[in-house]
Amino acid sequence: MNELTLTVLRLGFLVLMWVLVFSIVGAMRRDLLVGRRHKTGAPSAREVRRNPALAEPPPRQHARELVVVEGPLAGASMALGESPILLGRAQEATLVLEDDYASGRHARLFPQGSRWFIEDLGSTNGTYLADRQLTRAQPVELNVPIRIGKTVIELRP
Numbered sequence: 001m002n003e004l005t006l007t008v009l010r011l012g013f014l015v016l017m018w019v020l021v022f023s024i025v026g027a028m029r030r031d032l033l034v035g036r037r038h039k040t041g042a043p044s045a046r047e048v049r050r051n052p053a054l055a056e057p058p059p060r061q062h063a064r065e066l067v068v069v070e071g072p073l074a075g076a077s078m079a080l081g082e083s084p085i086l087l088g089r090a091q092e093a094t095l096v097l098e099d100d101y102a103s104g105r106h107a108r109l110f111p112q113g114s115r116w117f118i119e120d121l122g123s124t125n126g127t128y129l130a131d132r133q134l135t136r137a138q139p140v141e142l143n144v145p146i147r148i149g150k151t152v153i154e155l156r157p
Contacts, residue, residue, distance in 0.1 A: 061142060
């Protein structure tokens with residue numbers, strides 16, 4: 001082969017490599033932008049006219065009461081205030097659980113803004129929010145069961 005043919009082949013190979021790089025970058029960009037096609041935020045006036053349900057979200061209910069649903073204290077309730085609630089068997093706990101599977105200082109239920117959060121305090125048997133064991137503080141929605149041993153509690157409006 002002569003020198004000109006070899007140079008044309010090298011240039012063609014270089015162009016082919018750049019086409020491959022640009023096609024890969026384009027595919028990755030399309031994959032990353034798939035979720036952005038749906039608009040978020042406030043609906044436009046036209047969307048509200050077409051669907052009046054979009055105009056205003058329903059008012060959010062706030063938790064006002066902690067109710068024991070199952071366990072030795074079933075039926076007991078406690079009004080929620082601004083201070084955190086310590087759950088456990090220890091006498092200094094806000095809600096003393098008469099449950100052999102609860103630790104002395106088992107979990108803490110605390111307000112943050114208008115929401116309540118639950119966190120496990122290193123208990124032996126764990127704290128469960130809707131059948132999922134807590135590994136960190138999680139927000140608690142209304143009527144979602146929190147299980148500590150044999151005791152199940154819920155936040156109610």
